[in-house]
Amino acid sequence: MNSLYPRFSFQTQYQDKFSKAKVATLVTPHGAVTTPNFIFCATKAAIKGLTPAQMKEAGTEIILSNTYHLMLQPGGKRVERRGGLHRFMGWDGPMLTDSGGFQIFSLGHGSVANEIKGKRLTHRQKTLLKISEEGAVFKSYLDGALHTLTPESSIEIQRQLGADLIVVLDECTPFHVDKSYTEKSMHLTHRWGLRSLEEFKRTNSGQQAIYGIVQGGVYPDLRKIAAAFVNSHPFFGIAVGGSLGATKEQMAEVVNSVMNEISPQRPVHLLGIGGISDIFNGVREGIDTFDCVHPTRLARHGGALVRPDFWLKNDGSGGEHISLKGSRFKDDDLPIDESCPCSTCKTFSRAYLHHLIKAQELLVYQALTIHNVTFMNRLMRAIRTAIIENRLEEEQKNWMQV
Structure with a gap:
């Protein structure tokens, strides 16, 4: 496998004594990433609201962009x-x-979140026209033009984009489909995975590394088959995708069933997951990287990520974030988090951020994004330190109410 990836490596430095959690180094041509780590979504080749320099200043090591868009x-x-x-x-x-597969299928027949909430897209809203052995035919959401994405063209486009880490084309099934469809889809994904891998080998320049993907929905026996598939082929890394269930408990069960089967010598990425409790659970199962739009999207809705001590200081209990739209903050002169080193917390009060939201000033969305990105990077650094010191369970109490 190493001959395919001459400029890449993945090496574990520390193994937690009480779980599958580990600290490792993922080396790419554009630098190294220390894992566990969070990958921020620059969906259309931009982090919404921040420059690359601001992302670096906030401690970011790795980002992702979206092939479909x-x-x-x-x-x-x-x-x-x-x-x-x-x-x-x-x-x-x-x-x-x-x-690009996730967007084709989620925009085509509705997202997993829509399925859980019982929503359905109308015929006019659906953009996915056909799934076949060849690939997926869909309409552009921009101009309605027809496109076909195949395993080969997905790899070609990702080659053109030039990211260090790329992913095979897969069918991402919606939440509501039955086991029979999920199994057929999984096997289609495997055939597409092999075609993706062959196209990768054909045009490999040593500058990129490819991840295989584990599908199988909420069915442990299918996930086991999918894990065996990726284990048996020379993918550099493994991505865990598809429907992970309707609840956090079911997600934890699915991730556990996958990680019990996956080779720990390869980096493992959990697609589309960014909740703090989900990250701690995934880290304990051996997940190396996570991605989600949540931190940056939350900022655009006036939300700031906070630790449990926020609620302790404010005589209450709550979730993982606060909404600075609330009138409770209009005379609050404290920063979001007095312990946070970000420029937002060093400069602005909650009252000022509340004012900016009410005044519809764009500055607030940048300020909150800086805080949320910094928060996630602080979280991941704290997790890595806790793994090294074998106190992951204790560290979790600093970041979420348990």
Whole structure:
């Protein structure tokens, strides 16, 4: 496998004594990532509200961009002509791109969240037209033009985009489908995975590494089959995708069933998960990286991530974030978090941030994004230190109410 990835490596430095959690180093041509780590979503080749320099200042090591959106605008060839994503957007650190499959299927027949909430897209809203052995035919959400994404074209586009880490094309099934469909989809994903891998080998320059993907929905026996598939082929890393269930408890069961089967010598990425409790659970199961739009999206809705001591100091209990839209903050002169080193907490009060929201000033969305990105990076650093010191359970109490 190493001959496929001459400029990549993954090495465990510390193994937790009480779980599968570990601290490792993932080396790429654009630098190293210490894991466990969080990958922030620069969906359209930009972190919404922040520059690459601000992301670096907040402690970010790795980001991702989205193949589906970038193939439609501005197009893989155009990005390639401008030196790839790193040069195009001014980010010089490690990057990951997904295959584009998730967006095709989630926009095509509704997201997992919509399925859980019982929502359905109308016929006019659906963009996925056909799934076949060849690939997926869909309509662009921008102009309605028809496109076909195959395993080969997904790899070609990701090659043009130039991210360090890329992912095979898979079918991401909706939550409501039965086991029979999930099994057929999983086997289709495996055939697409092999085609993706062959295309990767055919055009491999040593500058990228490919992840296989584990599907199988909420069914442990299917997840076991999918894990055996990725274990038996020379993928550099493994991504855990698809429906993880309707509850956090079911998600924990699915992740556990997968991680019991996966080779620990490869980096494992959990797709689309960013809740604090989910991160701690995933880390204990051996997950190395996570991604989610939650920290940056929350900021655009006036939300700031906080630790449990916020609620202790304010005589109450609550979740993982506060909404600075609330009138309770209009005369609050404290920063979001007095212990946070971010420029927002060093500069602005809760009252000022509340005012900016009410005044609809764009500055607040940048300020809250800086805080939330810093929060996630502080969380991951604290988790890594706790693993090294064998006190992960104790550290969890500093970040969530348990």
